[in-house]
Amino acid sequence: MMAAPIEDYALVSDLHTGALISRRGSIDWLCLPRFDSPSVFGALLGTEEQGRWLLAPEAEAAVVVHRSYLRSTFILQTRWATDTGSALVTEFMPVGDRRASIVRRVEGISGTVDMRQELEVRFNYGTVLPWMRRHPYPHGKLLLAIAGPSALVLRGDNLPVAKDHRHAGRFSVAAGERVDLELTWYRSHTEVPDLIDVNAALASTTAYWETWAAHCEPAGQYLPAVLRSLLVLRALTHESTGGIVAAPTTSLPEIAGGERNWDYRYCWLRDAALTLEAMLGHGYADEALHWRNWLLRAVAGDPEDLQIMYAVDGARDLPERVLTQFSGYGGSAPVRAGNGAVSQYQADVVGEVMVALARLRDHGVAEDHFSWPLQRALMSFLERHLDDPDHGIWEMRGEPQYFTHSRVMMWAAFDRAATAARTHGLDGPVDRWDALRDGLRDEIMNHGFNRDLNSFTQSYGSTEVDAALLLLPQVGFLPPDDDRMLGTVARLEKDLLTKSGLLLRYATEAGLDGLEPGENPFLACSFWLVEQYAATGRMKEATALMDQLVGYSNELGLLSEEYDPVNNTMAGNFPQAFSHLALVRAADALNAVASPDRTATAPTGAVSSSERST
Missing domain, CATH: 2.70.98.10 (Beta-galactosidase; Chain A, domain 5)
Incomplete structure (x- = not known):
């Protein structure tokens, strides 16, 4: 069966x-x-x-x-x-x-x-x-x-x-x-455990x-969806270690019959950083601190050994292998255990972590003898790899590129480090961090923005766009209503918006990911578009898209990684932490516009992004 x-x-x-x-x-x-x-x-x-x-x-x-x-x-x-x-x-x-x-x-x-x-x-x-x-x-x-x-x-x-x-x-x-x-x-x-x-x-x-749910701070008109999403994030958090898995499953296919089947039962720094922000935005400071402590243990050691993901307990050895005994969900093989992307260099990850820790710091959680020195070490690591191309947020399995989103997240890392030193009295080479940040901004505007198309691009020298570009305003790189962002949104709508109204991650036909083309829309990308619409006054479109996305939840309020609008079915690993994280942020953005005085749950500063194997 x-x-x-x-x-x-x-x-x-x-x-x-x-x-x-x-x-x-x-x-x-x-x-x-x-x-x-x-x-x-x-x-x-x-x-x-x-x-x-x-x-x-x-x-x-x-x-x-x-x-x-x-x-x-x-x-x-x-x-x-x-x-x-x-x-x-x-x-x-x-x-x-x-x-x-x-x-x-x-x-x-x-x-x-x-x-x-x-x-x-x-x-x-x-x-x-x-x-x-x-x-x-x-x-x-x-x-x-x-x-x-x-x-x-x-x-x-x-x-x-x-x-x-x-x-x-x-x-x-x-x-x-x-x-x-x-x-x-x-x-x-x-011994056999005692009778329960x-x-x-x-x-x-x-x-x-x-009791846990009762601590959730108000979340406006989408409260049921936000609360269930926060509960999902908690359910995917290991109680003892604080590690947050991306999903409890492996190898549920992104498209039926395809090979984009990945093991998500691990803790991505990127996803976990955004979980910290979602928890803080709704009153769960203890959970955010628990994750910070997991992070400090997981990445402790030589920064050159930094990984994008770890096991639940912080273990590093996650070799990818094919489990040939499984025919795959719906016949979609291969089924994998482990994740080969663990060895990739993804330049945005340090930025995701620094942005999240800045949010925790601004929330009033003090740095300790370990946390700030570790952040300084991460900044030194980033500086040493300043000129290295990377595999990007989508974990491309093709050749490394200079992905615009990755470079912006590097900009965000130096920005948060300099701000921490200047605002909170922490030690560090502030002038150098300022200079590196400003240099990255000039570089991004010169190489990651196409003036003829009035759009940021997926990578330097490319004319393709990428849904991750919607994250640029979220980390403060430029305002959401900047003409260059509006031009980028217009390109995204033209090139990546499907007939169903959902946004694709990028054009898989371009061949950058090293895999066969074709995938279903990644739900987080459409939630990012909701936030962009809300921030630029397109509330009717924002609300309509939000309602459509929330409607893709099953009767229990759970979301998968992707959605197949042609067959009206879920796709990808399930339930997917990042889909729920993006839902929380989109709801907060809508509520912030509807009730500007509600600052507790409004998006502030940075949001991290999704991991994701292609």
Whole structure:
């Protein structure tokens, strides 16, 4: 059976990893115990033989009457109806107990509903069939799955039985009855974890998410979308380390049948920097500080070893490899683990970090004995690589170029460093930083702006445009209503705006990315256009585009990386942190125009950009 459409999936998270659950009731993707661990359920990228856990009514005519999160949480509730009755399935990952588990509760609402479950555990990306056995325990029987260092235990009163290398079973729930199931990961050399108190875990997990959501500062007319987006960012943040993954998935294709399938289960400095800004703009200073501390640990050492991304714990070794056992989502191969872009030089990254840390500093968070010296070291690194071409924000796999956006972000880095020294009394070569900043500005205007076309260009000497040029006003390089920006926007609308009204990243036909041409619109780019429209008084167009984009969310408020407007389906990894980050910023821009006195959530200064493998 093929995986469900991307928009049919829900995310549940315990702040260490996340599971994707389809409307059909199948957990098709789960990596344990971390976001970047090998999968134990991988049917999303192949078939059920790569692992899944199905729990749904047995009746073929069963329908989902309603599916939603329980208020401002990641507790998923699905109400099923059959010819014989109705039932409510509640699914969540307990938060706060450092227990890597997923709980599924079935409650009878009316009549009687026959439920079925199928469990296929496949460790190490679907390649390892575990040894499974039933095991007596003081509180009942357990189903154990063990393979090498990893183990899973399934508890419940209705455990499935072995059948053709999988476990299957059936049970019934009548009105007022309840069946609880819990699947828990643990290290195979340790004792089986104690039995969970499902009621207590449900209550504490609900309290955690609702308490966190209650701290969100007002967000205007798009509050539901902004709040869910902030919750997604929190759900993709590792509770212990502070690392923020770009998405919980790998290799969901940017275009059906294409090769643009990348592993996003890592922490890009660029995305994480923007998360810091989004959190600060809505009252989450503690989360922003947590990320700064992750950053300091991850990049500590020789600045020449700076990477654009790291593992959740700050590890650096992320070699890219093809997982040939997977046929790919919808047959789109290859499926990859690791990301080869880790070794790229992307000149904008230091700028993204400096802009975000400036925002944190302006928010009142003081530098410590480590944070400012590290920033100075990053500036020295940037100075040494001042004349180097790079692979750019879109992680081009062709030859390095002098990308205009990258050069502007270098300008922003020196600008923020000089401002920090001058305004906050921090030590540093202010005059040299000023000179480097001003020199970059002259260079960009001479080589990154085409006067004949009245437009900035994707790279020096090119006539192509790039949606990342919309970020120039966001970091203060020039005002959004500057004639040169307006000319650039006109070019973007002419060359990259699709018939559906969505903005492409760049013209893939130009061949700069080293891959076959063709991709769906990257949602963040259209959110950037919303912000540009709002800043230049085009509010009718800004609002219409914002409403269109928010409308692409599934019924749970989740967004993927890209959207296929022809087939009306999501594309790319899901849920995508950067899409949600861009939504928050676009909403803030609209609200700032509608209520100019609301400075707390208005965009200020810089915003980072998206990572993204091409």
